[in-house]
Amino acid sequence: MNLRVIILLFCLIVLVEGKVHRFRLQRRSHRHHKVPHAHLHLQFRNALRRKFGYTPLRTVNAVNPTSGDKGGVVLTETLKNSYDTNFYGDVSTGEQSFTMQFDTGSSDFWVPSSHCKFCKKCGNKFFRESHSKTFQTDKIPFTITYGSGSVKGIVASDDVAFGDLKIQKQGIGLVNISDSCSDFDGICGLAFQPLSMTGSTPVFQQMIDQKLVEKPIFSFHLKSGSSDGGSMILGGSNSSLYYGPLTYTNVTEARYWTFKMDFVEVHGKGSRRCEGGCKAIMDTGTSLIVGPVLDILSINNAIGAQHNATFDLYTVDCSTITQLPVIVFGIGDKEFYVKPHTYVIVYQDFCYSGFMDMRGLTFWIIGDVFLRENYVEFDWGRQRIGIAPAV
Structure with missing residues (x-):
């Protein structure tokens, strides 16, 4: 079984005029499309629990591109889509190129070091200290846990570049130990x-x-199916990538991109959850939409998904996707929609729901299932999130 494909399946990570830089990306091959073994899905769940501060389980239970007068640029990075579950692009550090997942659910920038034997086995690129003239480190240790696993290493600093946009003396993590493979080399955290x-x-x-960017804003326009x-x-932002105006909701806690969600419901089924509002996190580094057990159970029952005890997820009859209802998200007194061809993840003849529960979770993690239907602007300066239906 191909471990790289398994981690891909469950990992939880335009053209504009003016001052724009584009990136050339290479696709990595994926020859196997196998359903993951149950114990690997448990590992994914446990890693996700650790990322958001919950004790791991021991068992599985049933940009508008304008010329500003403040300097800086508007930079557009083309993203690569891997199975609608991972989105990543190229960034360089110490003049060495890496594929990076851009994660609004974490705040650190890290790449594999030359000492990470497991990373090399995964086929990831690794950082060579001797190849950088700007590298510095005091060898302070760190540990980070993500939905896809954990990493350990030392803190360092070096120049980090997105095309011609170069950050000087950026704090980075050099990973010496990792417990999982992924389709990208490292992670670029975009939280606080x-x-x-x-x-x-x-x-x-x-x-x-x-003063490298024109405005203290970054945005995501994710695509599906290719x-x-x-x-x-x-x-x-780029207003040509969404319909109508952006609807803004304030960040309620500047650690994650946390906001108040008004409700979630299955259209026409009378199954509204999060009634009266609840806490949610907009997380580009999480593939699915994750929520409290009873809320997710209600949604999956309403769309006819059946719990699969072997994999501890909800499967869907692939032949019924076109007949399934739309899911409605209430945010900022507006309604946003996710269609069934987006919230059902398809792997050959195996289809499963993009709504996953997590025992003990009291809030929602709004991942790529939502962002593949809706354009999202992250306004760092005003600490707010803007959302509109994506083109």
Whole structure:
């Protein structure tokens, strides 16, 4: 069984005029499409629980591109889509190129080091200290846990570049130990400073401080169904990528991108959850939509999904996808929709629901299932999230 495909399946990570830089990406091959073994799905669940501060389980139970007068650029990075569950692009550090997942659910920037034997076995690129003239480190240790696993290493600093946009002396993590493979080399965290495990200033805060971006805003336009994953825009938004105006909701806790969600319901089924509002996190580093057990059970029952005890997920009859109802999300007094061809993940003749529960979770994690239907702007300066239906 191909471990890289397994981790891909469950990992929880345009064209504009003006000052725009584009990136050339290479697709990695995936020859196997096998359903993961149950114990690997449990590992994924446990890692996700650790990422959001819950004790792991021991058993499984049933940019508008304008020319600004403040300097800086609006940069668009083309993203690669891997099975509608991973979105990543190229970034360089110490003038060495890496594929990075852009994760609003974490705050650290890390790449594999030359000492990470497991990373090399996974086929990931690794950082060579001797190849960088700007590398520095005090060898302070760190540990970070994600939905896809955990990493350990030392804190360092080096220049980090997105095309011609170069951050000087960015705090980075050099990973020496990892417990899982992924289709990308490292992670670029886009959440706030208090969430940093390396104690480093987050990448986007550095862009603002060093006056590299036109506006203190970044945006995501994710695509489904092909290797073209859409784009990430640094320094602004692109109004040609969404319909109507953006609806804004304030960040309620500047660690994750936390906000108040009004409700979630299955259209026409009378199964509204999160009634009266609840806490939610917008997380580009999580593939699915994760919520409290009873809420997810209600939604999956309403769409006719059946619990599969072997894999501890909800499967869907692939032949019924076109007949399934739309899921409605209430945010900022507006309604946003996710269609069944987006919330059902398809692997050959195996289809499963993009709504996953997590025991003990009292809030919602809004991942790529939502972002593949809706354009999302992350306004760092005003600490708010803007949402509109994506083109």
